[in-house]
Amino acid sequence: MASSNAFLGGAKGRLLPAALVFRYFASALVFQALAWSALFFAAPALPGFAGGLGWPLAALHLVTLGVLVMTAIATSLQLLPVASRQALSPSHWPYDLVWAVFTVGVLALCTGMAMTLPILLLTGAILVTLALLLYLVLLVRNLRGARGMPLVIAHCWAAALSLLLLVGTGLSLASAYSAVSLLDRQSALTLHVTFGAYGFMGMLVMGFSYILVPMLALCDNPAQRWSNLSLTLASAALALALPTALGVLPVHWFALALGAGALAFMIHVALMLQCLRSGMRQGLGKSFVLVRLGWIGLAASFVVALAQACQAPAALPPGLLLVLLIGGLLTLLLGVLSRIVPFLAAMHASTGQRRPPTASSLTVQRALDLHFYSHLAALLLLLLALASDSVWLVRTSALLGLTGALAFGVFFATAWRRMTAPA
Amino acid sequence: MNTSAGARRPGEQWREPDGVHLEVRGLAPPSPFVTIIKLITSLTDATMVVVHHDRDPLPLYDELAQRGWHAERIEGDAGEFRLRLTRAD
Numbered sequence: 001m002a003s004s005n006a007f008l009g010g011a012k013g014r015l016l017p018a019a020l021v022f023r024y025f026a027s028a029l030v031f032q033a034l035a036w037s038a039l040f041f042a043a044p045a046l047p048g049f050a051g052g053l054g055w056p057l058a059a060l061h062l063v064t065l066g067v068l069v070m071t072a073i074a075t076s077l078q079l080l081p082v083a084s085r086q087a088l089s090p091s092h093w094p095y096d097l098v099w100a101v102f103t104v105g106v107l108a109l110c111t112g113m114a115m116t117l118p119i120l121l122l123t124g125a126i127l128v129t130l131a132l133l134l135y136l137v138l139l140v141r142n143l144r145g146a147r148g149m150p151l152v153i154a155h156c157w158a159a160a161l162s163l164l165l166l167v168g169t170g171l172s173l174a175s176a177y178s179a180v181s182l183l184d185r186q187s188a189l190t191l192h193v194t195f196g197a198y199g200f201m202g203m204l205v206m207g208f209s210y211i212l213v214p215m216l217a218l219c220d221n222p223a224q225r226w227s228n229l230s231l232t233l234a235s236a237a238l239a240l241a242l243p244t245a246l247g248v249l250p251v252h253w254f255a256l257a258l259g260a261g262a263l264a265f266m267i268h269v270a271l272m273l274q275c276l277r278s279g280m281r282q283g284l285g286k287s288f289v290l291v292r293l294g295w296i297g298l299a300a301s302f303v304v305a306l307a308q309a310c311q312a313p314a315a316l317p318p319g320l321l322l323v324l325l326i327g328g329l330l331t332l333l334l335g336v337l338s339r340i341v342p343f344l345a346a347m348h349a350s351t352g353q354r355r356p357p358t359a360s361s362l363t364v365q366r367a368l369d370l371h372f373y374s375h376l377a378a379l380l381l382l383l384l385a386l387a388s389d390s391v392w393l394v395r396t397s398a399l400l401g402l403t404g405a406l407a408f409g410v411f412f413a414t415a416w417r418r419m420t421a422p423a
Numbered sequence: 424m425n426t427s428a429g430a431r432r433p434g435e436q437w438r439e440p441d442g443v444h445l446e447v448r449g450l451a452p453p454s455p456f457v458t459i460i461k462l463i464t465s466l467t468d469a470t471m472v473v474v475h476h477d478r479d480p481l482p483l484y485d486e487l488a489q490r491g492w493h494a495e496r497i498e499g500d501a502g503e504f505r506l507r508l509t510r511a512d
């Protein structure tokens with residue numbers, strides 16, 4: 001591959017430095033371990049948790065901000081320039097700044113939540129807000145300069161707009177603990193969860209899936225008519241959720257928004273399943289079992305959210321929606337990460353080597369296997385714990401989740417070590 | 424044979440003395456990647472493949488290496504990223 005290496009070097013104008021992207025991913029994995037650890041301490045307060053400061057809220061934000069958003073930032077900032085033929089600016093300080101401010105902010109925010117320190121929480125929220133606004137500038141610059149891929153770009157624009165609402169409502173909720181309320185708490189909470197999970201993360205996941213899933217499964221692009229319909233429904237759902245949560249539209253319109261969102265997601269998943277069935281690569285292993293289970297978790301979250309919106313008589317455990325929604329996103333994301341980390345490492349490892357390593361040679365399957373079983377057992381036990389109000393089941397779940405997080409860390413560290421090993 | 428950008432449809436294949444040519448300009452990602460892998464998988468002999476691309480296809484190289492192929496950039500039209508793919512063995 002000596003000859004191809006020669007021009008791979010030129011192509012690296014569209015790759016962020018390996019140390020930078022891997023630092024984001026490594027931070028996300030550290031936050032994952034911290035989140036499961038926080039869940040262990042949250043166990044006594046978790047059954048019946050319905051909001052408020054404490055360990056459960058800290059554990060939740062360690063996952064959502066520390067793992068999901070951190071990974072989303074790295075993935076979007078790397079994938080968009082590669083896929084849309086844009087040269088990156090040689091100056092990387094904005095990426096370093098986003099990472100540093102965001103990491104410190106998340107640590108301060110979650111410590112403030114866990115220790116019930118409103119001032120620290122607000123400081124963390126302000127830092128997170130600043131970091132996310134800077135990230136938004138970088139994201140919008142990528143989107144404005146993108147060529148082609150209108151479907152992916154449209155999803156990313158929806159995610160970018162959702163991020164603004166996520167940040168605004170997050171700041172409002174955080175400042176409320178310091179007696180400065182910017183927005184009605186219930187409206188802010190509804191918008192925060194909706195636009196954070198379904199809007200920002202959901203739209204990014206769906207958009208990037210239209211590139212990553214066909215590429216990994218080696219299948220044709222999904223039918224454009226159906227993918228456009230999915231996008232239209234998802235955008236309409238978000239557009240409807242905003243005035244409903246603000247009280248401009250009657251509250252039952254929120255169920256309609258959820259219905260439209262659920263339909264959009266079902267169409268998207270049907271397209272992805274069709275792609276996986278028809279793809280040339282059938283053996284995608286446990287990584288895509290995680291992806292499929294992530295889809296199931298997200299689909300189930302729509303059902304629970306609809307039941308809550310329709311005030312269904314059956315008593316649903318508090319926290320069930322969040323576990324399905326965040327657990328689904330986390331499971332899907334870890335499944336994809338287990339595929340793209342070695343892939344990205346193989347691209348970076350080619351520099352200066354006569355024959356670059358393949359992605360499979362950078363993977364530690366045993367660590368991924370341990371993560372797979374531990375992670376799924378942890379989520380299953382967490383669901384059981386919510387149903388049975390069991391503190392010890394929460395603690396067992398947290399220990400299993402931590403085991404899985406550490407195993408994933410071993411996989412990640414090995415990929416890094418092999419990538420940076422001399423030829 | 425005319426290999427200019429306007430003369431071929433996205434996804435079109437044709438033969439020339441130097442091998443099978445594949446036009447992937449104008450295809451939305453990841454279709455170029457998938458189309459190239461489908462083509463090399465269908466070839467049973469040592470036929471070379473010339474790919475007419477509009478970008479440096481970063482994700483392609485690892486997939487080619489895993490399948491025993493390697494890539495080399497060759498001269499192409501203005502704005503084109505032309506690759507010659509050869510079976511390694």
